[in-house]
Amino acid sequence: MKKLGIFILDLKEYITLAVLIVISLVLIFLNDNPQIRFLRAAAITSFGTVQSGISAIPNVFEMEKENKELREDNIKLANEISSLKESKLENIRLSRLLNFKEKIIPGVISGKIINKSLLQTRNTITLNVGENDSVAINMPVITDDGLVGRIVSTSRNYSIAQIIYNKDMRITVKVQRNRLDGILSYDGVSNLMVNNIQKSADVNVGDVIITSEYSNIYPPGIPVGTVSETGNLDNLFKKVVVTPLVNFLTLEEIFVLKFVSSKERSELEKAFQKK
Amino acid sequence: MTVKYIKYLAIIVVLILVQKTLIWLISLSSLNITPDLVLIAVVYISISEGKIFGSITGFIAGLTIDLISGSFLGLMALSYSITGFVAGVFFTEGDKNLSKINFLVIIFLCSIVSNLVYYVIYFQGLALNFFEIFSKYILTTSTYTTIVSIVYIIFPGKKALKEGY
Numbered sequence: 001m002k003k004l005g006i007f008i009l010d011l012k013e014y015i016t017l018a019v020l021i022v023i024s025l026v027l028i029f030l031n032d033n034p035q036i037r038f039l040r041a042a043a044i045t046s047f048g049t050v051q052s053g054i055s056a057i058p059n060v061f062e063m064e065k066e067n068k069e070l071r072e073d074n075i076k077l078a079n080e081i082s083s084l085k086e087s088k089l090e091n092i093r094l095s096r097l098l099n100f101k102e103k104i105i106p107g108v109i110s111g112k113i114i115n116k117s118l119l120q121t122r123n124t125i126t127l128n129v130g131e132n133d134s135v136a137i138n139m140p141v142i143t144d145d146g147l148v149g150r151i152v153s154t155s156r157n158y159s160i161a162q163i164i165y166n167k168d169m170r171i172t173v174k175v176q177r178n179r180l181d182g183i184l185s186y187d188g189v190s191n192l193m194v195n196n197i198q199k200s201a202d203v204n205v206g207d208v209i210i211t212s213e214y215s216n217i218y219p220p221g222i223p224v225g226t227v228s229e230t231g232n233l234d235n236l237f238k239k240v241v242v243t244p245l246v247n248f249l250t251l252e253e254i255f256v257l258k259f260v261s262s263k264e265r266s267e268l269e270k271a272f273q274k275k
Numbered sequence: 276m277t278v279k280y281i282k283y284l285a286i287i288v289v290l291i292l293v294q295k296t297l298i299w300l301i302s303l304s305s306l307n308i309t310p311d312l313v314l315i316a317v318v319y320i321s322i323s324e325g326k327i328f329g330s331i332t333g334f335i336a337g338l339t340i341d342l343i344s345g346s347f348l349g350l351m352a353l354s355y356s357i358t359g360f361v362a363g364v365f366f367t368e369g370d371k372n373l374s375k376i377n378f379l380v381i382i383f384l385c386s387i388v389s390n391l392v393y394y395v396i397y398f399q400g401l402a403l404n405f406f407e408i409f410s411k412y413i414l415t416t417s418t419y420t421t422i423v424s425i426v427y428i429i430f431p432g433k434k435a436l437k438e439g440y
Contacts, residue, residue: 038400
């Protein structure tokens with residue numbers, strides 16, 4: 001205690017000065033003029049800087065709690081983003097389809113693929129539309145990109161469509177550029193081929209293949225694919241490989257065209273062939 | 276002893292009155308640069324009595340000026356308290372620092388300190404930079420105050436006369 005007294009006595013000059021300075025500063029800060037407002041602002045800024053520095057010292061327990069909350073928020077937000085992305089993509093796809101539906105074809109039934117097989121020789125897709133939606137056998141199935149296939153089986157609420165990657169499919173097609181006719185089929189392995197194209201025919205890579213008016217199932221002019229490879233098949237015919245315009249791997253929404261083949265035409269053609 | 280304090284008080288009071296009423300007669304330039312007569316007295320008292328007495332005298336003198344002028348309460352008190360303390364550092368037995376050149380140098384130094392504290396706070400928030408404040412106000416006022424304090428040397432007191440000043 002005595003030492004403390006001596007210590008204070010040694011510092012009495014400085015303590016006096018400090019007290020006087022404090023009193024002066026208190027008096028100064030009682031003023032309300034521009035200088036003091038500026039000084040107050042400077043003091044607050046300085047204090048804020050110091051406080052900010054102190055608050056930067058990590059509180060381990062608080063940080064752990066905050067980390068946990070942030071992780072939870074992160075998971076929630078990630079789920080939300082994923083859901084929003086999905087909605088956005090669906091929106092884009094549906095907008096394109098809607099636009100296509102309004103622009104081109106009246107009398108279509110829109111549906112979703114609920115099952116599909118792509119690795120077999122006879123590939124099909126199952127649709128969530130059926131007889132109740134006016135879906136009938138042999139109706140063409142398309143997207144805004146091009147031809148998908150045709151309906152081969154129906155129930156009240158579902159239907160099955162044969163896609164162009166099916167060995168049983170035969171589609172009369174033509175080269176859009178020069179109207180050259182041919183028959184599109186699936187080789188059962190990986191390629192779509194246009195058959196019956198003469199060796200001398202003018203077919204180039206990039207040519208667009210469309211459905212022909214000779215078909216009794218598909219309306220003419222539906223894009224099917226583009227020529228991706230040409231070569232000689234044998235001495236008479238050309239090998240023409242076609243890449244479809246529709247991406248079957250990502251296909252989700254389709255349209256069933258209310259296009260029913262003409263019975264009169266079919267019967268006439270059958271009767272003529274029997275003769 | 277009491278007489279001495281009364282004398283100090285009287286000197287301070289008189290100089291404050293002169294400072295606040297007649298000093299404009301010797302002001303220089305459009306910036307109204309004036310000598311700080313009260314500061315001379317505070318420095319004198321501090322050198323004679325030491326840091327504590329000097330700072331308290333400075334505080335009282337400054338506060339009185341603040342109250343009279345009514346503009347920036349506490350600023351002159353702060354400035355003179357620090358000045359009194361700084362001047363008190365030069366307190367020595369035998370008042371060696373009250374002699375001629377030493378006193379002038381101390382006056383100049385203390386005046387710089389006093390004006391530095393005063394003007395730096397006074398001009399806060401204005402478009403003047405430190406160099407302008409220092410050259411236009413601090414240095415000029417300090418120089419003027421030092422020049423005026425030569426009067427103390429020209430007219431030495433009884434003590435100095437007795438000692439063959």
